[in-house]
Amino acid sequence: MGQFKVLKSLVVDSLDTITKGSLKYHLWMGFLTIVILIGMYCYSIQLDEGLSVTGMNDRVSWGLYISNFTFLVGVAAAAVMLVMPTYILKDIDFKQAVLIGEGLAVAALIMCIAFVIADMGGPAVLWHMIPGIGVFNFPNSMLAWDVIVLNVYLFINISIPFYILFRHYQGKEAKKNVYLPGAILSVFWAVAIHLVTAFLYQGLQARPFWNNALLGPRFLASAFAAGPALIILVLAIIKRFTEFKVEEKTIKKIAMIVTVAAQINLIMLISELFKEFYAPTHHSESAYYLFFGLHGKTALLPWIWTAITLNVIATAMLTFNKLRNNLNVLYLCCIMLFVAIWIEKGFGLIVPGFIPGPYGKIVEYLPTGIEVGVTLGIWALGAFIFTILAKTAIGIELGKLRYKRK
């Protein structure tokens, strides 16, 4: 019973924390709320008229939503890069960062789920997917696997930080033997969510652009670059705007992870380009479309070359210790890397899979305003959730939020 009382008090206290803050905080939350509302309005139009309000069609049947979903799975998976050293290698440096990382994973996963639901033609019958009451095509469908691994990962990433914060809230230390098994599991699980998501595409013999053994490993490499890059940026913001202490040593260690992952990612990119263009076959057409355009259709060219340029420059800069250890340069590199991988693993991956179509037809895809509106709304939702989580977590970690026995 006592635990419930503490829980109730925690809920009340955190509601109190998230509704109070500086003017900047209120402006930020107000801005996010407006964007979320715009997104909801766009989604209501989509619900009413159907997916025809998006830029997708029978030839390019997945677009911005699934692109963002794919990218965000990577961001969610990257939380593991912080979990591993903190809990398992006992590297104390990361302890502060890990709560932030897991909060980021929760926000990213909720965005993933939102993007998938936004992409569904029939959200009203989504219960068909719930195991037990619906009919689940397990183990044949990789999408069924994905639903399972994402939800379990979400559960793990909610429960571990919740347990730790709940203990700290009461002024107690978190018990290692309680959260450590979960933390170890989440390390493996993070690899699983990303690999399964890659298999979703990799397993389709109909789409040669995806049906490629390197897709999964490259997903992992790019995720472990983009995810921690985002964490560095978030830590930088938190460091600037709150009293929460983030040591420079921590940021530099994460930067090391970003660097190695980005380097591996680049090697894999070279391998992929070599395979597609050294001896081009009929199956290289999608890659041609992506990098050079096909039959005068060149919609993706500016995007992918921006991505590759940013990617190469950022990786090169990060490689030099001197540049990497300069925090301002590091932040810039992180932004570049994040944008580059968002393009590359987003619609740089999804859209060319459909172009050319099964019989060689080229129909280009351009998202509509409504689609962009919903997408921005979901990103704002993610930011909103993360801000709430981070604010509560920081409050507890700083000792401002404590359970008071009455």
Add this chain to the structure above:
Amino acid sequence: MSENKKWYSLDLGLNKKKGSSGSCGCGKAEGGCNSHKEELSAEEFYEAAINASIGEERHKDGFEQVFDVKMDRRTAFKKLTASLLIGAGAVSTSCSLTTSGDAKEKAQIDWEEQFKGNYKLMTDDEKKKTVDRLMRSYELRTGKNISMTAENAAEDVLFGYAFNISKCQGYMDCVSACVAENNQDRNSEMQYIRIHEMKDGEGFKFDKADDNYYHEVPAEGHFYMGTQCFHCDDPPCVDVCPVQATWKEEDGLVVIDYDWCIGCRYCMAACPYDGRRFNWSKPEVPENEVNKNQHYLGNRMRKKGVMEKCTFCVQRTRKGKNPACVEACPTGARIFGNLLDPNSSIRWVLENKKVFRLKEDLGTEPKFWYFMD
């Protein structure tokens, strides 16, 4: 196990022998067949493959069918109404004292339709009930009657299709007949069949072909080739569906339960033959053009946000008729029939013509062959 084998494939070492009568699966008593020993090993392989791939699922399906989930489901969902807009709407209407009897019945039907199970797992009785509800619902909405069936696959039938490239002249009568027969959305001009116009002397260059022409046919120096759903024997679209809303029927038709589909379009990405279509907006057919002879898995009215595809006109073919495209073709380029009937014309084509299929390297085993005179 080998007795149940209905799949007819060419030159894959899987030709089956009925019993040990000495006549071959390909219908010939002698000649051209594979040796018996090879056949046996191929059968064993096939059996193992079936057990490995769908053996478990068969068992599971049986379990799910025996397990009477219907009532449980309904009671469970009554507790979940709050989040479900349609359900909530239906409840408010059906509980209201002011609405008329018809409206109440409509709401009741909507409610039951919203929470019915997957057609694939329904008993014949449940199938009949949902078909009755859909017919009644149409009557309540439009005041007109339709006839809808839930006819199951017949025994010893496996449908196959052959397309004569020499004969097709690109008239597209098949396309119009298909649209009229299958109640496809008129606004988006959805078509299951695509006719590709190709240049003579260049071979099958699909990427250079025109599948959206508006000129007089046959155009000089061109030949024509039609594609649609090939009803693969190992359909990738079926494997990827997360909710088993699409499956292969006993007679080989790959069908969709439109009411179970969640509209994720994964099957569309998985299909190598451009065989699937999505309802991007609410499909509309003028009332006087609606084909009222319908099948649950075939040409009944679809809704927004679900997949659909060619069903080889299940509403016709299960009654022994040809699909609309076959009947409409003025040149006789289209041949349809039962692959298990040695006297069918499709079997004659497969045995006497040099047939081929598209993208055979993908291992999907389409039941749609091309040939030339």
